[in-house]
Amino acid sequence: MSTWQVERQEGEDGEVTLSVAEGTPLSPWDAGAALRIVGTPRTRLEGVEKVTGSAQYAYDVRLAGQLYAGILRSPHPHARLTRVDTTAAAALPGVHAVISLADAPDIDWYDDSKLFDPTLRFAGDEVAAVAAEDEDIVADALRLVVAEYEPLPFAIDIVAALAPGATPIHEGGNVESEKTYERGDVEAGLRAADVTFDRVLTTQTAIHHSLEPHGCTVAWEGEGVTVWESTQSIFDVRQQVAEKLGLGESQVRVIKQHMGGGFGSKQIVWKQTVIAALLAKRSGRPVQLMLDREGESLAVGNRNPTRQRLRLGATADGTLTAIDVTIHQAIGAHSAGGEGSNTAGLYQTLYACPNVRTSQTGVYTNTGPAVAFRAPGYVEAAFALETGMDDLARQLGMDPLALRLTNYTGDDQSKEMPFSQPDGLRACYEKATVAFGWGETIEQPAESHRRRGVGIAAHHWVGGAGDPPGYAWVKLNPDGRADIITGTQDIGTGTRTGLAMVAAEELGFTLDQVTFHLGDTALGPYAPVSSGSATMATIGPAIRAAAAEAKAELLAAAAAFLEEPVERLSVRDGLIRVAGEPEDRATPVAAVTGSMSPHMIQTQGARGGNPEDVSIQTFGVQCAEVEVDTRTGEVTILRVVAAHDCGRIINPTTVDSQVIGGVTQGIGFALTEERVVDAATGIVLNANLEEYKVPTVSDIPGIQNVHVGIPDLKANPTGSKGIGEPPLIPTAPAIANAVFDAVGVRFYDLPLSRSRVVDALAARERQGMPA
């Protein structure tokens, strides 16, 4: 049964913290486990709600007397707000509350600034907010806010921010952070190399563009407040709202049943939530504050652009001798927090290499703050590293797959311990390349200007392992149905369904005997943020633990009910069976639970700790085939084959959706997506879904997800790891490498936009190469 230990720790400042170790020992579901539900394809539990439009998102909350709110944003990338006057706005009929620097409470935000700060550090920074009876009146009122600015010099990119004499965006300058890592001797490694790669590669700023914008609906009742928030972390919203408003956590209730996309950007709490709460307090009415698309584009996160100078060395047989990378990434105007963008990580771990040096510098710029975007850092690094590896393979005359396998490792070299699944990546290489037909000759179109090529890229990902704490409750009702309750959230990934499957599996129930509850801090036990691809691996074991205890109690009750020894009893398909007795003599669970009514079986499961002697990672490989029209520069992705190791596959249906979705986002990152900032004004020119081009249905080729599905028995008792972020990581380099294979042009900058491709092909034509 479960264990619970607490240990006192005292910091240097005398602050006492208690660290808790807990968990329920469970034997892992190993490869031989006879699972009946886990591993079978299931449609989503919330499917009907989502296809009928009845699923309630934060944007859909409609309360009596509800107001709508909006935010006035800075038109300058860097300015001092010298005056703000909301008198006229407040006087407009239909306006019920305003807030700005003039009257906002003193609430700290970001590193060294305030909720409403006199210094505005990006075009889009919050200046004032209004709550009114409808959205049209909100817009009218915002136009009536008088704001005067003293523009300051600004820097919108890495080069400008690091230039001598650049305007300091924060006290202490524009270097936000510097992290270095070194093993071996890269210079010696490069000297020992027969071939080298030395290039600067860049990746662009990408915007998450969740279709449901960030925002919330807030209603006060006395001193307590309820927040319906579009968030990846209801408990973090609760903690932050309480802290910023000086409330106790129990005074804040956060609800999120459905969310229209987050991709990392909703894993932290942004200003508008607290602004909405303040407007609701001032107006005495519920307030809904959802960002418009412009605000969504500007102020609530982006994938940081990077500039990476990469040096690689290898001997003639393909053995890597050195990896040396110097990374600069523009984190925007503030350190927003959340999952870090660890661009250096991939270089340290993907390939066996004795000599590795990484340097990662975060740079402040006068642009919207960056925040985790689906595999932050790894997506950016994979483009550079896997481009470099492809180039080395070409130089060596080696198959790009063979070069990668030559440098295979089953150890996490940065942690100096083995991976929990040392053969995970190898399985991905095998599955992806076999399904793709890697190495087979591809058929070229008859027209000489249409050229096809193939590319491959690999990755590992630091996430997907899950961590404590995380809890779940199981309640067996008199009618024999189970309620599964947890404070996690389904961010669109299918966790509701997958976790219900884990519960039903462990209980021995059918899936429709399980009702799943999540997304409410008042009604469920704590669960952490849904980020790092961790939810299934964090909450799955907690649910298994709670269900295992419930099942043990159920069988004990059944033993009394049936007057049979408990050792002879089991539960399957919601029926209690006695060993050796015929199937049709099985007893419905309800017979037992009903007979003990109103007593009920109610248990809690806690996520135990992770093993300390292995590194739990996830892996993947993708192969892409593309066609390039050398006349028009049009790149057409013909197919992508993906193989990802996420341990045991709980629900193949939703795993497939995660993979095709990640690859789809990867195609956008590879070809079309890029935030554009005007250098003269610092204004984002495509803060919309017209000129920021996410892929359409017509941009997406056949995508095949090849299941790897090796349970990771060392990772956790479900054997499952996360799949949320990884499928996006290797897509762009696989495509870029395929483009090189097709036309012999190497791209070192993302995206491979039409203009870049046409320019490169035209330049080659001018050099007399065949078109």
Added chain:
Amino acid sequence: MTMRTFAYAQPESLADVIAALGAAPSRDAVRPLAGGTDLLTLMKGDIVAPDRLLDLKRLTGLDDTVEIRDNELVLGALTTLTAIETGSLVGEHCPALAKAASLAATPQLRNRATLGGNLLQRPRCWYFREHLIPCWLKGGDACPAREGENGLHALFADSPCVAVHPSDLATVLLAMDATVTVRGDAGERAIAAGDFFVQPDEGRRRENTLGGDEVVLSVAIPLIPGRTSAYHKAMDRKAWAFALVSAACSFRLDGGVMRDVRVVLGGVAPIPWRSTAAEAALDGERPGADVFARAAAAALAGAEPLRHNGYKVHLARNLVIEALEEVTRA
């Protein structure tokens, strides 16, 4: 992204609309409303703020009829892009126009957007569409795109403005020698497409010569026996994008040689850009790779690329060749 207040009226006749437009204090104060797919985005973006909108959809005198009249294919101004894309008369007599419609926007927009509105739509230039940034076309002093992010901008701008015309249909219509019939206070007039679209200048910061009191009634395409046409469009994604560059070409073969040749480029100028130099290079010649290449080079000969749009020269050249090849095959 919310509109300012305005009044909305449904005039009963076209004459009422023309009178109201004529009496308006400024061109932007009163605007006709058809599909609204461009106008409403301009209003939401705070680029224009009319006091009054006049619905054109429920009055007599304006329609969505497509018919053959006096050896011309005539399309009413309210004809939707969907009707142009799928209608049998357009498909039979001007497949390039149907193709242009099919490559424009999305089904939802094509169901709503009208031919008249499509010709009159304003540029997509991101400086023009950003109300925070002054630009010449919006009444400012200078064009910020000239030195700014101009990858989507013009190669041929005989104007302070370097935005490009966004219409796919207009590019084809110019290649088909279409005329635009308009009506205003002074009555009806038919304007050749080449005179309808004119580069903006100091006196007229617009892309066309439609009078302030005028409404587009219809578009007529002369039916020239044996003439075939093609439209090719390059986008930065596979669907739902304005043209980076497009090319509409048409000619007829007369004894094996090309006659009545038209070569028009989209996405390279503030208006659909006809290249008479390319046409001259083709006229009287037999279709073939060499002459197509010469014509394509001629079409781009005077191009003045900005800092970020040099790729359009290469792209436009090859789209002209592709379009000419397709006309030849047709």
Added chain:
Amino acid sequence: MGRHRHTVTLTINGETHDLAVEPRRTLLDALRDDVSLTGTKKVCDMGNCGACTVLVEGQAMYSCLLLAVDCQGLSVTTIEGLGHDGQLDPIQRAFIEADAFQCGFCTPGQVMSLRGLLDATPSPSDEQIERAVTGNLCRCGAYLHIIDAGRRAVVLDREAKEVRDVHVAG
């Protein structure tokens, strides 16, 4: 200029609604805020995403680019108007079966676009299915499954129609 309101009569999902709205009220906001039909989603509000797609007189359109006053007397069908007698619309069933969504925020718009297609073209080609949803962005990237759902829906739609025809005949 004052905030003059017009009275507009709309037929929404077969029910008549008289709304008092300003001319600038979009059909989208009227549906979501005045009629509380929140199944139709607001995402870009500029005709760039498709999440607000509804059928107007049977044709798929972006409700964010329609003025409510401009829809006077017209028949509007939203996601809430699909399905009969407590049964899901075949397209809705197909979306669930094909797992044609993740977050679900674009789903009502996707479903309405396909409903518009199948009403006009009961046996569409794969290309027609794809073209019908080119104006509906899906940021989760469920496109392949949406196409699959479209294909399934063609079959389910035909079966459902046959069942209805039998009922009518009976």
